[in-house]
Structures are given as structure tokens and as C-alpha cells.
Amino acid sequence: MSSISSKPLFLLIDCNNFYVSCERLFRPDLIGRPVVVLSNNDGCIVSRSQEAKALGIAMGEPEFKARPLLKKHGVHVFSSNYELYGDLSARVMATVAGVVGEVEQYSIDECFVRLAPALVPNALAVAQEIRARVQKWTGITVSVGIAATRTLAKLANHIAKKGDSGIFWLNGSDEKHDALFRRIPASEVWGIGRRRVPLLERFAIRTVYDLKHADDQWVRSRLTVTGWRTVLELRGIPSIDEDNAPTPRRTLVSSRSFGTRITEKEHLRQAVSAFAARAGERLRREGLTAGGIAVHIRTARQHIPFVGDSALHTFVVPTSDSMAFIRAALAGLDSIFRPDTPYAKAGIMLFDLSSRKGRQGSLLTLDTIEQDRRRDVLMASLDSINARMGRRTVRWAAEGDDHAPWRMQQEHLSPKSTTDWKELSAALCVDRTVQE
Numbered sequence: 001m002s003s004i005s006s007k008p009l010f011l012l013i014d015c016n017n018f019y020v021s022c023e024r025l026f027r028p029d030l031i032g033r034p035v036v037v038l039s040n041n042d043g044c045i046v047s048r049s050q051e052a053k054a055l056g057i058a059m060g061e062p063e064f065k066a067r068p069l070l071k072k073h074g075v076h077v078f079s080s081n082y083e084l085y086g087d088l089s090a091r092v093m094a095t096v097a098g099v100v101g102e103v104e105q106y107s108i109d110e111c112f113v114r115l116a117p118a119l120v121p122n123a124l125a126v127a128q129e130i131r132a133r134v135q136k137w138t139g140i141t142v143s144v145g146i147a148a149t150r151t152l153a154k155l156a157n158h159i160a161k162k163g164d165s166g167i168f169w170l171n172g173s174d175e176k177h178d179a180l181f182r183r184i185p186a187s188e189v190w191g192i193g194r195r196r197v198p199l200l201e202r203f204a205i206r207t208v209y210d211l212k213h214a215d216d217q218w219v220r221s222r223l224t225v226t227g228w229r230t231v232l233e234l235r236g237i238p239s240i241d242e243d244n245a246p247t248p249r250r251t252l253v254s255s256r257s258f259g260t261r262i263t264e265k266e267h268l269r270q271a272v273s274a275f276a277a278r279a280g281e282r283l284r285r286e287g288l289t290a291g292g293i294a295v296h297i298r299t300a301r302q303h304i305p306f307v308g309d310s311a312l313h314t315f316v317v318p319t320s321d322s323m324a325f326i327r328a329a330l331a332g333l334d335s336i337f338r339p340d341t342p343y344a345k346a347g348i349m350l351f352d353l354s355s356r357k358g359r360q361g362s363l364l365t366l367d368t369i370e371q372d373r374r375r376d377v378l379m380a381s382l383d384s385i386n387a388r389m390g391r392r393t394v395r396w397a398a399e400g401d402d403h404a405p406w407r408m409q410q411e412h413l414s415p416k417s418t419t420d421w422k423e424l425s426a427a428l429c430v431d432r433t434v435q436e
Contacts, residue, residue: 007120007148008114008115008148008149008238009114009115009120009123009146009147009148010112010113010114010115010146010147010148010149010150010152010153011100011112011113011115011123011126011127011130011144011145011146011153012106012110012111012112012113012144012145012150012153012154012156012157013096013103013110013111013112013113013130013134013142013143013144013157014109014110014142014143014144014145014157014161015089015092015109015110015140015141015142016140016141016142016143016161016166017047017048017049017050018047018085018089018108018109018140019037019046019047019078019080019085020035020036020037020047020048020049020052021139021140021141022081022084022085022088022140023035023037023078023081023414024049025088025139025140025417026414026415026417026425027076027414030076032051033049033051033074033076034048034049034051034052034054034055034057034073034074034075034076035048035049035051035052035075035076035077035078036048036049036052036057036066036070036075036076036077036078037077037078037079037080038063038077038078038079038080038412039080040080040256040257041256041257041258041259042063042079042412043062043063044060044061044062044063045057045058045059045060045061045062045063045066046059046060046080052075055069055073055075056069057069057070057075063077077412078412078413078414079412079413079414081413081414081416083390083391083416084414084416084417084418085108086108086391087418088138088140088418089108089109091137091138091418092109092134092138092140092142093105093111095130095133095134095137095138096111096113096130096134098133099126099129099130099133100113100115100116100119100126100130101116102114112150112153123146123169124146124167124169127144127146127167127169128167130142130144131143131144131166131167141166142166143157143160143161143166143167144157144160144166144167144168145157145158145159145160145167145168145170146167146168146169146170146171147169147170147171148170148236148238149233149234149236149237149238149239149240150190150233150238150240151189151190151191151230151233151234151240152170152233152234152236153170154189154190155170155181155184155188155189155190155208156168156169156170158184158188159180159184174236178209178212180208181207181208181209181212181234182207182208182209183207184207184208185197185206185207185208186200186205186206186207186208186210186211188208189208189211189230189234190230191226191227191230192211192227192230196223199222203218203222208234211230211231211234212231212234212235214231216228216231219231251349251350251351251353252279252282252283252288252290252349252350252353253279253347253348253349253350254275254276254278254279254282254347254348254349255275255296255345255346255347255348255349256271256275256345256346256347257344257345258271258343258344258345258346261300261342261343261344262342262343262344262346263339263340263341263342263343265333265337265339267400267404268297268333268337268343268346269330269333269398270398270399270400270404271346271404272295272297272326272329272330272333272346272347272348273326273329273330273396273398273399273400274399274400275329275346275347275348276293276322276325276326276328276329276348277322277325277326277395277396277399279325279348279350280320280321280322280325280379281322281383281386283320283350283353284320284379284380284383285383287355288320288353288354288355289318289319289320289353289354289355290315290318290319290320290325290350290351290352290353291314291315291318291351291352291353291354292312292313292314292315292350292351292352293312293313293315293325293328293329293332293348293349293350293351294310294311294312294313294332294348294349294351295310295311295328295329295332295333295336295346295347295348296308296309296310296311296346296347296348296349297309297333297336297337297343297345297346298343298344298345298346299341299342299343299344300342300344300345303342303344307338307341307343309336309338310332310336311331311332311333311335311336312332313328313329313331313332314352315328318352318354320379321375321376321379322379322382322396323375323396325348325350326396326398329348330398382394390416
């Protein structure tokens with residue numbers, strides 16, 4: 001009898017308290033101690049260690065409100081070090097891929113794996129190998145959920161995080177599953193979330209079990225086709241795949257609130273240039289082009305009078321060229337900037353996104369085909385250098401330096417220990433025989 005299974009099996013690999021784990025990787029003295037990581041401009045708490053959770057520190061709480069509690073218990077506070085987190089995420093994903101082949105990255109700290117049929121009978125051993133190898137090669141601890149669908153794998157991972165082994169296989173009979181589902185809130189289901197809880201509770205749907213056994217007609221009418229697929233997945237029927245995944249994004253936004261109010265036009269020009277360059281990099285990584293760009297600047301909401309302006313520019317041919325984005329964004333900024341206005345936020349939005357593979361040319365740009373080809377090569381070279389040597393190793397002069405007043409406030413920033421040569425950790429070797 002063949003040991004190869006024809007039934008699909010999914011793994012959901014999730015890094016535990018990822019941002020905190022990244023910070024502890026180079027600070028082992030913080031293991032077992034409360035740690036939190038803050039959002040942009042050190043605003044809100046976005047990651048907590050288990051010790052911090054036990055102190056009652058809430059996710060999303062503004063740092064200034066939690067400050068007394070943080071100081072009282074000696075909680076270690078870090079600013080978000082996205083360069084470090086992004087690099088460690090890439091290492092985790094590459095390590096997982098080394099075990100199972102292709103991975104489907106869902107977020108910076110999560111990925112799905114559809115096991116090859118030959119590996120399905122050994123799914124538990126595969127999960128154990130993934131967990132052990134990621135821990136050994138990257139220092140990051142992961143939890144692994146195993147189940148017949150992606151939605152069930154997410155639930156299995158939720159259960160795995162509460163166990164000692166860090167692995168849970170949602171296997172067995174429906175009766176066994178239902179006993180677990182009666183204890184898990186419906187808000188934990190992937191794609192449901194807390195925003196739909198009021199609607200579900202009005203119809204006495206409070207747990208995963210309730211949602212799984214909800215009336216089919218009600219689900220279709222109230223939760224749409226997406227909710228219906230989720231319910232099918234809870235019943236063990238794979239219904240979320242590449243063919244019915246969420247539609248590709250139509251816009252890409254890069255924006256930020258400033259740590260201080262900005263009145264100088266040059267500082268805004270630097271900020272907008274940096275946002276445009278970053279958006280172009282992300283666009284190329286996703287294999288997309290943009291048909292236009294919008295730039296927006298505004299004051300704080302409470303400022304009187306409130307000022308918020310935008311300017312748009314469309315491209316004759318969709319592009320992913322950061323230089324084109326910067327030039328268009330700066331021209332738009334020049335048209336909307338108001339002197340002596342304390343701006344609190346700026347950003348750009350790329351719109352009319354489409355696949356680069358399906359990009360069409362224009363009769364109006366026939367004479368620039370060779371120039372566009374060279375620009376594409378330049379962008380590819382720039383991305384390659386920054387991927388190898390660290391983000392912003394090569395950057396546009398229009399972005400300004402790292403100490404401009406518009407840049408993100410990061411008073412508790414840790415070193416970029418894996419991507420910046422200047423900030424590499426130093427190890428000392430002492431010959432004790434010489435000392436003695």
C-alpha cells in the first residue's frame with residue numbers, strides 16, 4: 001500500500017512574539033524578563049514578551065499611558081527595528097524552505113506550507129525538524145499548526161502556542177475537533193476577527209464550534225462568499241487557495257507621522273522622496289507597476305485650521321521606477337506646500353497597480369524604450385546591492401541624511417546587528433592562561 005497521501009495538509013509556522021524575540025536574540029540577558037517593542041515614533045506597544053503580558057500590559061496601549069507600569073516593573077522598552085526584523089524574517093523563511101521547499105509567506109512572522117504528498121505521513125516529524133532547525137539556525141522560536149486546511153492550521157497554531165511542544169496537529173474525528181472548538185472564541189478564526197463579533201453574537205455565534213455549524217444560507221447572506229469559504233475550511237474542506245485568494249492590491253501607501261512638526265519645505269521634500277523610494281522598492285519586489293502617484297501632506301487633526309492637501313500625477317506608461325516616483329512626488333509637493341504650516345504627516349500613494357508582466361507600452365514613448373530598459377537595470381542593481389548589504393546602503397540624495405528632523409522618533413532603537421557593518425555585535429576571546 002502506498003504511503004503517499006492524496007489529501008492536502010497545511011502547516012502554519014508562526015514566530016513567537018517575533019519583535020521581542022529579535023531583540024532578545026542579541027540580548028540574552030533579557031530572557032525571562034519583561035520586554036516590549038513600540039510602534040512608529042515610539043507611539044504604542046506592538047509586541048510583548050510573556051512576562052510583560054503577565055503584568056497586564058495591553059497590546060496597542062500608548063506608551064505614555066503604560067509608562068508608570070513599565071517603570072514600576074523595570075520593563076525593557078525597544079523602538080521598532082524594522083531592518084533587523086525584516087532580515088531575521090527572511091532568514092526564518094529561508095530556513096523553513098530548506099526543509100519543505102516552497103513556502104507561502106503570509107506576514108513578516110508567519111508562513112503557510114502545503115506539504116508535498118510524500119511528506120504528509122511524516123507531518124509531525126517535518127514540523128519538529130522545522131522548529132528545531134529554525135531555533136538552531138536563527139535563534140527564533142516558532143510554533144507549528146498542522147491541519148487539513150489553512151484556516152484550521154491557523155487554529156492549530158493558536159493551540160500550539162499554549163502547549164509545551166509548540167506543535168499541534170488538528171487531527172482525528174469531528175467530535176474531537178468540536179470539543180476543542182467549543183472553548184475557542186469565534187474571533188480567533190482567520191478572516192473573522194473582532195470586527196465581526198457583534199454581528200455573530202447577535203445570532204448566538206460565539207465560538208468556533210458555533211461558526212462551524214452555522215446555517216449555510218445565513219453564512220452566505222451575512223458573511224458573503226469569503227465567510228462561506230472560511231466555514232467550509234472549518235469543516236475540513238480546503239476552499240482558500242491561489243485561485244480565490246484576495247485580489248491583488250490596487251494601491252500601495254508609504255506614509256508616516258513625524259516626531260516633531262515640520263515647517264521647512266526641504267525637510268518635507270526629503271520625507272516625500274524617501275517614501276517614494278521605499279514604495280518603488282516594495283513595488284518591484286512584488287512584480288508590480290503603478291499608473292500614477294499621489295502625494296499628501298497634513299497638519300495634526302487638532303490643529304486650527306486643519307490643513308490637508310493632495311496632488312496627483314499619472315504616468316503615460318505604468319512604471320516601477322523610483323526616480324520617476326520621486327520626481328513626480330516632488331512636483332506635486334511643490335504645488336500644495338503652504339509656508340509656515342506645522343505639518344504632522346506626509347506620504348505618497350501609488351495607484352492603478354498592475355502586474356509588470358502584463359505592462360503595455362505606448363506609441364508616445366517609442367523613443368524612450370532603451371532609456372527605460374537602462375532604468376530597469378539600474379533599479380535591479382540598486383535593489384540587489386541593498387538586499388546584500390543592507391537597506392539604504394545605496395540611496396537617493398533627495399532622501400537627505402539619517403538625522404533629519406522628519407525621520408522616525410526611535411529613542412530606544414537597538415543596533416542593526418545583522419544588516420549594518422558598523423553595528424555588528426563584537427565578540428571578545430580572552431586567553432585565561434595568559435592572564436594567570
